[in-house]
Amino acid sequence: MHLKVVITKGQDGWYVVTVPALPGCISQGKTQKEAKENIKEAILLYLEPDEDTVPDEGARVIEVAV
Numbered sequence: 001m002h003l004k005v006v007i008t009k010g011q012d013g014w015y016v017v018t019v020p021a022l023p024g025c026i027s028q029g030k031t032q033k034e035a036k037e038n039i040k041e042a043i044l045l046y047l048e049p050d051e052d053t054v055p056d057e058g059a060r061v062i063e064v065a066v
Contacts, residue, residue: 001066005039007032022046 003019010016010028015035019025019042027042029035055061 003043005036007035017042019043019046 003021006018006020008016014028014030015032016028017026017035017039019039022043025039025042025046027035027038029038053061
């Protein structure tokens with residue numbers, strides 16, 4: 001999977017990375033390389049399934065491939 005990310009330099013000198021396709025998925029790093037590695041981990045955690053999710057009565061959980 002390939003996702004576009006946005007890297008900006010914050011006022012504190014750290015690089016901030018966001019993923020427009022994944023609202024709330026954000027990370028940072030002291031260098032652009034570190035920020036890129038950190039956002040990869042953040043994306044994996046964001047996309048990790050929530051095994052504790054209990055669907056409402058009549059609902060079901062299914063998987064889809066993208």
